Amino acid sequence: MQLSEQEIISAIRQGDERIFEATFRKYYQSLCNYANSILKEMDEAEEVVQNLFLSIWEKRTDLEISVSLKSYLYRAVHNHCLNRIKHLKIREEYQQYATNFYDSSYESVSQTVMKNELEQKIEEAIRKLPEQCRLIFRMSRFDELKYHEIAKQLELSPKTIENQIGKALKFLRIELAEYLPLIIICGTTLQIVQ
Template sequence: MQLTEQEIVGAIRQGNERIFEVVFRKYYQSLCNYANSILKEMEEAEEIVQNLFSGLWEKRSDLEINISLKSYLYRAVHNHCLNRIKHLKIREEYQEYATSYYESSYESVGQTVMKNELEQRIHEAIEKLPEQCRVIFKLSRFEELKYHEIADQLGLSPKTVENQVGKALKILRTELAEYLPILILLLDGIVKLNIEYWYL
């Protein structure tokens, strides 16, 4: 029986995995191709589309679509791609600024102590993570592996990997809460520290 789009959305909202999988298979590749046309990087494009569908399923009970399902998905991918480009641009601009700044300045003794202390606390906080959580977080942030690569390496689902990274970040934020003022200074370029993994 042919379902209307509203019936499809309703089925997904109610947790119908079969219908969700049909939608995923129908639109996945074309959405990846569309994202790739914007980002010019297929792996990034695939990650954005995978995260989109993952988010849809995770928040399915709140799913409200007032336009065609196809238009909704393409618009969502478009917005995610623009956000990704903006994020990369901000990071690139910061790195250019930091390089320029540190070539013409030097760290004071106090800054060095602050940096070393924070590095030590971050290291200790990471080592206190549950074993699987710690391993996945290090592979994601230090080895820069994609979720699906970590999943393949550890024999887990990409969703499990995503959940474990989220859990690690939540724990680290709690552990390092007292250092947030210092962290803000670091991200403003006052002290050079390799903590890019802090970014979500």
């Protein structure tokens, strides 16, 4: 039996994992291709789409879609891509600014202390994650493995990997909230918590 879009949205809102997964599978590849046409980087595109679906699932009880589901998903991917481009541009401008005003081979004592403190706080926060979540997060952020590579190594589904990364990021953002200005200044560790 075919469900109408409103029935699909309603089912997702009520937490129907089967309908959500079917929706994910139906739109995932075409949304990745669309995001890639904007970002020109398939890994980035996949991450944008995965984060979108993760966000939809996390906020499913408040899900309100007044247009078609397909239109909603494409518009959301479009907006996420533009935000990603803007974010990368800001980071690039800051790095260029920092390079122009600081000798890259020189690092002041206070910068070293701040950076070391930040790295220590990040490591402490990561250690607070549940064991499997911590392992998956480290494989993603430190070993730079893709979700499907992690899933294959740990014999888990890519969806489980995606959920674990989402949980880890949510936890770390909360845990490291007071260090956000320092994370932005240090820049290098920024990619760990995004």
